[in-house]
Amino acid sequence: MSADQAPSPFTETTGTARHAAMAALAESGPVQRLTLFTGVPVWLVTGYAEARALLAHPAMAKEYLGGPHQDSVPADLHAAMNTHLLSTNPPDHTRLRKLVTAAFTARRVESLGPRIQEITDGLLDELASAGGSPADLVAGLGYPLPITVIAELLGVPVDDRETFRRWSSIVINAPVHPAEVYLRAAADMVDYVRKLIADKRSAPAGDLLSALIEVHDGGDRLSEDELSSMVFLLLVAGHETTVSLITGAAYSLLSHPEQLALVRDEPDRLAAAVEEQLRYDGPAQVPIPSVTTAPITVGGVTIPEGDVVVPVLLAANRDPARFPEPDRFDVARPPAPHLAFGHGLHHCLGAPLARMEAVIAIGSLLRRFPRLRLADPDTEPERFPSLLMNGIVSLPVTLG
Numbered sequence: 336m337s338a339d340q341a342p343s344p345f346t347e348t349t350g351t352a353r354h355a356a357m358a359a360l361a362e363s364g365p366v367q368r369l370t371l372f373t374g375v376p377v378w379l380v381t382g383y384a385e386a387r388a389l390l391a392h393p394a395m396a397k398e399y400l401g402g403p404h405q406d407s408v409p410a411d412l413h414a415a416m417n418t419h420l421l422s423t424n425p426p427d428h429t430r431l432r433k434l435v436t437a438a439f440t441a442r443r444v445e446s447l448g449p450r451i452q453e454i455t456d457g458l459l460d461e462l463a464s465a466g467g468s469p470a471d472l473v474a475g476l477g478y479p480l481p482i483t484v485i486a487e488l489l490g491v492p493v494d495d496r497e498t499f500r501r502w503s504s505i506v507i508n509a510p511v512h513p514a515e516v517y518l519r520a521a522a523d524m525v526d527y528v529r530k531l532i533a534d535k536r537s538a539p540a541g542d543l544l545s546a547l548i549e550v551h552d553g554g555d556r557l558s559e560d561e562l563s564s565m566v567f568l569l570l571v572a573g574h575e576t577t578v579s580l581i582t583g584a585a586y587s588l589l590s591h592p593e594q595l596a597l598v599r600d601e602p603d604r605l606a607a608a609v610e611e612q613l614r615y616d617g618p619a620q621v622p623i624p625s626v627t628t629a630p631i632t633v634g635g636v637t638i639p640e641g642d643v644v645v646p647v648l649l650a651a652n653r654d655p656a657r658f659p660e661p662d663r664f665d666v667a668r669p670p671a672p673h674l675a676f677g678h679g680l681h682h683c684l685g686a687p688l689a690r691m692e693a694v695i696a697i698g699s700l701l702r703r704f705p706r707l708r709l710a711d712p713d714t715e716p717e718r719f720p721s722l723l724m725n726g727i728v729s730l731p732v733t734l735g
Contacts, residue, residue: 344650345371345620346720353718353725354616354662357381357650365654366634371722377624377643378636381650383657383674385634389646390622391679392633396424398626398643407514408521415525419564421572421623421681428680434557435565435684438546444688447484451692454483455699462734463703469710469731472700477582477730480696481574484688489566490535490542495527503571508721528563528570543569569685572723577689579618579726580609581696586716586730587612588697589709591664598666599701608666609693610673614652615664617675618689620725621645648674649725706735 344356360367365382380386389395420431455476462475478500486496505512505520512520532548539545547557547565557565588595588608598604624645631638638644652673653661676683683689700707710731717728 343371344647345722348717348720349715350616350718350725351715354649354653357647358653358662360647361650361654364634364636366636366638371645375643377645378638380634380644380646381654382634383651383654386646386648386651386674387678388633389625389631389644390674390677390681392631394627394629394631395625395644396628397422397428397623397681407518412518412522412525414560415529415563416521416567417564418558418560419568420684421568422564425680430552430555431557431561432680432684434550434552434555435547437552438550439543439684441687443543443546444691447488447688448691448695450487451480451484451695452699454480455696459699459703468733470734472585472730472732473578473582473727474729476696476700477578477585477727480581481577481692484577484692485569485574488542489531489544489569490540491531491570498527499524499570503575506571507575507724507726508719511720524567524570525563528566529559531566532559532562573685573688575724575726576618576683576685577692579724580612580689580693582727582730583616583618583725584609584612584693584697585700585732586709586727587616587664588701589707589732590712594664594666595701599705602698604666605698606690606694607668607670609690609697610670611664611666611668612693613675614658614668614671614673616725617648617652617673618725619675620649620721620723621647622677622681646674648677704734706733708733708735 344353344360347353347356360379361381365385366378366380368376369379370376380389420428420435423431458476458479462470465475482496482500486493486499491499502520502524505517506524509517531544535542535545535548539549544566547562550556588598594608598608624643627638627640627642627644629640652658652675655661658671676686676689710733716730719726719728
């Protein structure tokens with residue numbers, strides 16, 4: 336397939352169509368030179384072994400492509416949004432990860448469990464008391480739980496969270512918005528984050544942002560751009576990923592009644608069900624692209640130095656060479672490492688938090704509503720057109 340004939344599986348608006356387009360792409364080989372709908376020529380990598388090898392390859396350097404509005408983004412705005420763990424390379428990445436992990440500790444994440452349960456219970460109470468049918472699980476649970484958790488973690492005031500949701504939706508789904516709308520949302524978000532950082536400097540609290548400001552390694556601290564970029568990453572990518580994971584898992588279970596029955600009968604399978612969702616229909620389509628710093632041979636193809644490489648996580652996680660019956664959602668599938676949270680240096684630092692939120696949310700939902708079902712099982716929910724994310728727009732359900 337020539338570089339000017341690339342399909343656009345990323346913008347398909349149902350899960351079935353998106354995965355079918357990716358499977359068709361993979362049939363032409365695990366490594367292909369194509370042009371994205373954004374106009375950028377890249378190497379798309381759809382094979383599991385090839386994607387995993389490249390995600391950890393030392394000659395793969397993260398490169399910001401900027402999407403459809405890349406030529407319009409001022410340098411200072413770019414730096415304030417993209418100087419974070421997913422977009423930097425060693426030695427900067429090594430330094431950043433050391434500082435961030437000193438603040439975003441496993442103990443801090445584990446301590447959030449009771450509060451996540453409390454927030455979830457409150458949201459389910461609201462769903463139950465709202466009455467009417469159908470209810471939207473995206474609006475009622477999938478979105479408000481992660482944004483509340485991450486906002487509380489960072490110390491974002493309650494009244495500002497819906498504004499963040501609007502900004503985040505525009506930034507994540509940049510291709511469907513005019514450049515001026517995207518740039519205004521990005522600039523407004525960065526201005527807000529900078530003010531929030533200044534407020535935390537003058538009045539530190541017990542939240543993660545205060546810890547990120549205070550953390551140091553000798554005399555080294557996070558810069559202003561690094562701080563704003565980390566907040567941007569957590570508020571946008573962090574919460575959007577978990578929204579997609581929770582609502583995607585709910586849809587997969589409700590659209591596979593035999594798997595739902597298995598999880599209801601054996602609640603200990605819930606964590607495995609979340610892992611299977613991450614493999615089967617994960618929240619991220621691709622990571623931030625990389626550029627080769629030397630020629631790399633993978634999958635029988637040599638990628639030249641200086642070319643852009645995009646591992647396709649959704650396709651790799653359904654590679655039949657790695658996963659038997661990859662298109663089957665099976666919560667009893669034997670454990671097999673997937674790539675939903677990446678691999679290597681840039682493996683997602685927030686993965687444990689996303690998993691915890693999904694397990695608590697789905698488990699609580701199924702216990703609270705034993706007759707929960709899809710309001711329209713014959714109609715697939717719409718997906719957001721996005722290069723990065725694999726999110727459901729709305730998920731109408733009948734609570735029973």
